[in-house]
Amino acid sequence: MFLTLRVRGPSLAVSSSEHRRRVARAFASSAAEEVKKAHQLEINRCTYATDNWTNVTPKILSYLGANKHLQNDHPLSIMRQRIVNYFYGAYRNQRGNPLFSVYDKLNPVVTVQQNFDNLLIPRDHVSRQKSDCYYINQQHLLRAHTTAHQVELISGGLDNFLVVGEVYRRDEIDCTHYPVFHQLDAVRLVTKDKLFERNPGLELFEETWTGKLADPRNILPSAKCMDQTKQPCHTLEAVKLMEHEMKHVLVGLTKELFGPRIRYRWVDTYFPFTQPSWELEIYFKDNWLEVLGCGIMRHEILQQAGVHQSIGYAFGVGLERLAMVLFDIPDIRLFWSNDSGFLSQFSEKDLHNLPKYKPVSHYPQCTNDLSFWLPPDVEVDAGFSANDFYDLVRSVAGDIVEQISLVDKFKHPKTGKSSVCFRIVYRHMERTLTQVEVNNIHKQIADASVENFNVQIR
Numbered sequence: 001m002f003l004t005l006r007v008r009g010p011s012l013a014v015s016s017s018e019h020r021r022r023v024a025r026a027f028a029s030s031a032a033e034e035v036k037k038a039h040q041l042e043i044n045r046c047t048y049a050t051d052n053w054t055n056v057t058p059k060i061l062s063y064l065g066a067n068k069h070l071q072n073d074h075p076l077s078i079m080r081q082r083i084v085n086y087f088y089g090a091y092r093n094q095r096g097n098p099l100f101s102v103y104d105k106l107n108p109v110v111t112v113q114q115n116f117d118n119l120l121i122p123r124d125h126v127s128r129q130k131s132d133c134y135y136i137n138q139q140h141l142l143r144a145h146t147t148a149h150q151v152e153l154i155s156g157g158l159d160n161f162l163v164v165g166e167v168y169r170r171d172e173i174d175c176t177h178y179p180v181f182h183q184l185d186a187v188r189l190v191t192k193d194k195l196f197e198r199n200p201g202l203e204l205f206e207e208t209w210t211g212k213l214a215d216p217r218n219i220l221p222s223a224k225c226m227d228q229t230k231q232p233c234h235t236l237e238a239v240k241l242m243e244h245e246m247k248h249v250l251v252g253l254t255k256e257l258f259g260p261r262i263r264y265r266w267v268d269t270y271f272p273f274t275q276p277s278w279e280l281e282i283y284f285k286d287n288w289l290e291v292l293g294c295g296i297m298r299h300e301i302l303q304q305a306g307v308h309q310s311i312g313y314a315f316g317v318g319l320e321r322l323a324m325v326l327f328d329i330p331d332i333r334l335f336w337s338n339d340s341g342f343l344s345q346f347s348e349k350d351l352h353n354l355p356k357y358k359p360v361s362h363y364p365q366c367t368n369d370l371s372f373w374l375p376p377d378v379e380v381d382a383g384f385s386a387n388d389f390y391d392l393v394r395s396v397a398g399d400i401v402e403q404i405s406l407v408d409k410f411k412h413p414k415t416g417k418s419s420v421c422f423r424i425v426y427r428h429m430e431r432t433l434t435q436v437e438v439n440n441i442h443k444q445i446a447d448a449s450v451e452n453f454n455v456q457i458r
């Protein structure tokens with residue numbers, strides 16, 4: 001029999017105990033394992049064959065189509081609208097129409113080529129690992145960043161565009177990390193005539209450059225890619241003008257969002273798809289906080305997309321991060337809440353008079369530890385991945401898990417067996433959990449761990 005997983009609306013808040021028991025049972029033979037065993041998976045009306053790369057869980061697939069960034073009056077939708085409005089105003093064509101077009105409903109199922117290869121992400125880059133991404137099979141995954149759509153849109157002839165959508169990453173769980181979050185990416189390409197309107201004698205490309213780049217697949221991130229001055233093909237004038245325009249626009253966006261007095265700084269960084277690259281940080285609550293990544297697009301990427309006579313800048317920004325700062329939202333899980341006490345606080349009507357979030361109330365946390373022996377010859381990161389455990393916990397217990405941390409691990413000197421201890425903090429966003437209820441869920445997690453990872457509870 002085939003197991004087909006159709007896209008559902010968001011399954012949020014806390015599942016009923018019956019549902020939880022069902023999930024626990026499904027997970028008992030490993031949710032991802034079940035999906036894999038079904039041989040094929042239906043997502044957004046496409047069928048994918050599963051293989052030994054498959055690690056998406058039904059829980060993660062249930063987020064597809066939730067579209068929080070398009071939900072009226074949702075804080076993520078407000079962030080999207082404010083950034084889009086800023087870009088509409090900042091760039092207009094001769095007729096006064098916005099230059100940028102917006103793509104906010106692209107399918108989050110992408111190929112490995114789109115998510116990594118097209119963006120020159122080296123074959124051995126850590127971000128490709130199974131333990132970091134949700135793979136549907138060896139060729140397809142749930143996009144790990146909205147940058148994945150760059151090449152397809154440029155190939156389609158676009159030169160100024162914004163992409164908004166949710167992205168999926170396997171990660172630890174705490175108040176600022178969630179396996180699904182939202183990003184906005186932008187690309188702006190300009191030709192020589194446009195960039196040097198006022199200096200017609202200048203060139204985009206070095207005279208000595210032949211117009212040919214080596215096959216991008218053979219290019220490794222060498223010291224040259226890290227060079228913050230420029231890529232060998234570009235002239236310094238072209239890069240400096242683009243850098244100036246990009247930084248001017250992004251500082252403008254930051255001031256538009258956080259007010260004209262916000263403190264900010266540029267930090268040099270490395271991305272495989274841009275050179276030079278920067279991060280923009282803002283000063284918030286006594287800390288420097290990274291808000292976006294950007295840079296001059298690697299020319300190989302434009303060439304692959306059939307664009308030979310332009311230079312481009314690109315940037316990517318996380319919407320939850322911005323909204324948490326702007327509205328003072330303390331916990332990333334709140335973005336998934338359907339509680340009217342939360343949602344009714346935000347409105348798109350007055351984008352310039354945004355309220356601060358007022359906590360509905362504070363419910364107590366419940367902390368339980370879970371320790372187990374790993375099977376013989378298995379260790380953390382050698383046969384057992386903490387991210388697999390986090391996914392199991394999330395599948396069984398859902399959003400009432402606020403934090404999971406690996407608090408202890410050791411190897412028994414005589415038996416050679418490894419032991420691990422995880423601390424799980426439970427807290428419901430909308431009510432007080434009873435200890436009995438938490439113990440019950442904790443037990444289900446323990447049982448599911450025994451069945452899935454063949455561990456022995458201590």
Ligand code: DAH
Nearest residue numbers: 145147293294295314315316
């Ligand atoms: N994709 C990057 C991330 O997820 C963010 C990013 C950085 C996007 C630089 C860009 C860019 O388009 O040019 O961390």
